[in-house]
Amino acid sequence: MNRMNNLAVNADRLWSDLMETAQIGGTQKGGIRRLTLSDEDRQVRDWFRAQCETLGCTVEVDEVGNMFATRPGRRGDLPPIAMGSHLDTQPTGGKFDGVLGVLAGLECLRTLHDAAYQTNAPLMLVNWTNEEGSRFAPAMLGSGVHAGVFDPAFADTREDSEHNTFGSALDSIGYRGPLKAGSLSIGAMFELHIEQGPILEAEGDTIGIVKGVQGMRWYDVEITGRESHAGSTPMHLRRDALTSSAEFICAIDRIAREMKDAVATVGTIATHPNSRNVIPGRTVLSIDLRHPDKGSLDSIEAQLDAALADIARAHGVTATMVRIWDSPPVPFAETCLQSIRQAARQCGYRSREMISGAGHDAAYIARVAPTAMIFVPCAGGLSHNEEEDASFEDCKAGAQVLLQAVLDYDRRFGDPGIETTEAGTGRLNDKQAASSS
Ligand SMILES: [Zn+2]
Numbered sequence: 001m002n003r004m005n006n007l008a009v010n011a012d013r014l015w016s017d018l019m020e021t022a023q024i025g026g027t028q029k030g031g032i033r034r035l036t037l038s039d040e041d042r043q044v045r046d047w048f049r050a051q052c053e054t055l056g057c058t059v060e061v062d063e064v065g066n067m068f069a070t071r072p073g074r075r076g077d078l079p080p081i082a083m084g085s086h087l088d089t090q091p092t093g094g095k096f097d098g099v100l101g102v103l104a105g106l107e108c109l110r111t112l113h114d115a116a117y118q119t120n121a122p123l124m125l126v127n128w129t130n131e132e133g134s135r136f137a138p139a140m141l142g143s144g145v146h147a148g149v150f151d152p153a154f155a156d157t158r159e160d161s162e163h164n165t166f167g168s169a170l171d172s173i174g175y176r177g178p179l180k181a182g183s184l185s186i187g188a189m190f191e192l193h194i195e196q197g198p199i200l201e202a203e204g205d206t207i208g209i210v211k212g213v214q215g216m217r218w219y220d221v222e223i224t225g226r227e228s229h230a231g232s233t234p235m236h237l238r239r240d241a242l243t244s245s246a247e248f249i250c251a252i253d254r255i256a257r258e259m260k261d262a263v264a265t266v267g268t269i270a271t272h273p274n275s276r277n278v279i280p281g282r283t284v285l286s287i288d289l290r291h292p293d294k295g296s297l298d299s300i301e302a303q304l305d306a307a308l309a310d311i312a313r314a315h316g317v318t319a320t321m322v323r324i325w326d327s328p329p330v331p332f333a334e335t336c337l338q339s340i341r342q343a344a345r346q347c348g349y350r351s352r353e354m355i356s357g358a359g360h361d362a363a364y365i366a367r368v369a370p371t372a373m374i375f376v377p378c379a380g381g382l383s384h385n386e387e388e389d390a391s392f393e394d395c396k397a398g399a400q401v402l403l404q405a406v407l408d409y410d411r412r413f414g415d416p417g418i419e420t421t422e423a424g425t426g427r428l429n430d431k432q433a434a435s436s437s
Helices: 002-006 011-021 039-054 099-114 141-146 152-156 166-172 199-203 241-258 294-315 334-347 361-365 392-413 430-436
Strands: 058-061 067-071 081-085 123-127 188-194 207-213 215-224 263-265 269-272 282-291 318-327 351-356 371-376
Touching: 011 039, 011 099, 011 392, 039 058, 039 067, 039 099, 039 123, 067 099, 081 099, 081 361, 081 392, 099 123, 099 188, 099 392, 141 152, 141 361, 152 166, 188 334, 188 361, 188 392, 199 207, 199 351, 207 334, 207 361, 207 392, 215 241, 215 294, 241 263, 241 269, 241 282, 241 294, 282 294, 294 318, 334 351, 334 371, 334 392, 351 371, 361 371, 371 392
Parallel strands: 081 123, 081 188, 188 371, 207 351
Antiparallel strands: 058 067, 067 123, 207 371, 215 282, 215 318, 263 282, 269 282
C-alpha cells in the first residue's frame, strides 16, 4: 500500500505531451483546431498509437475509429479498467478539453511502466471518436456507438457541412478498425476532464468528484396572437405574442431560480412578422432546461406548462410547448466514486462533489460499465475557446488522482503493488503469462 502511494506521475512529461500534441492543429491564438477525422486527427491518432505501443500496449481500433490501448494485468479473467476521453477538438478549441483525459491516462500508464507495476485487471486507455460533434452531429458519437445508443450505420451516414460522410472521412484517414463496436468489454471507466465551468476555481478546490451528469430537456414553444396595426389597436384589445413571450421568459427564469440546482435558458426567439409597426402575431422560442434529478425536471416542466397556460389566458393568445429532446440524468457509479474520493484524500487535495453541466463520453459509457469522472479547474471556467487554460499544478493533480483512483479500484481484485514484471518492459514473463491466461 505504501508502495502504491509512492507512485507519482511525472507532471513535466504530461505537460510536455500536452504542449507537443497541441501543435497538431495548433492555432495562432494558442488553441487547437483538430476536427474529428481530419488529417490533424489522423496525426494525433498516429502519435497516440505509437506512444501506447512503446509502452507494450496492444492498440485496437473499432469500426467507428474508437482506439483502445490495453496494458495486460496479472489476471486474464478480468475486464480492463479504462481511462480516457477524446483527442478531437472544437474548430476553435483549447488545449485541454478531452486531451487532458487521454494524455493523463497515458502518463498513468508510463508511470506504471517505469515502476514495473502490475495491476490485477488489465488497464485500457481509450480515445473516443467524435466527442465534440462539431463536424459530425451528434456529439459523443463514438462512445454512444460503443454503448449501443447509436448504430454504427447511423454514425457512418452522418454528414459534415460539405456533405462528406463520417464513414468516408473515417476511411480516408485509415481509422476504420476491424473491431466490432461495443465488442470490447470495459470493467470500469474513469474520465479526467477540465470542469468547463467556474465552480472549482471560485471555491478554491482542486479536484471535482463528479457524481453524475445532469439531465437535459429541450422544448420548442410557439405562441400565437393576432397581428394588427401598431398605431390603431388600443392596448386593451391587443393579442400580442411577443409581450406574452416576454412574460413567459421571466416566468421560466423565476421558476428555475426557485428550484435548487436548476438552470433554464431561453437562447432563441423569433417573432413574426418582425416589423416595427405591427403587433407581433406569432413567436417561436426555445428552452434548454437542466437539473441533476428527473423528479425535479418533471416538476419544473409542470410549472412551466401551468405558467404558459396562465399567460396565454391573460393575453388571449394560444400557446404550445413541445419537448423535443430528453436526455435523462446520469448517476455515476458509487464504486468508482469511492475510489476517486479515496485518491483525492490520499493526495491531500481540496475536493468537492459536483454534477457535470456538460455531456461527456463517460455519460454513455456509464450505461455499460461502472463509470465516474474527475474534474480539475480551468481558468475562468472558460472552454470551447482557444484561450481555454488549465494550470500545470491542476493537470498534475488530476493525473495523480486518476492514477490512484484506478489503482484503488484495482485493489478489489487482489493485493496491489506486486512487482511481477521485468523492470521497464511492462510485459508479463512466461510464468506469469501462463498463470494469467
Ligand atoms: Zn470534452
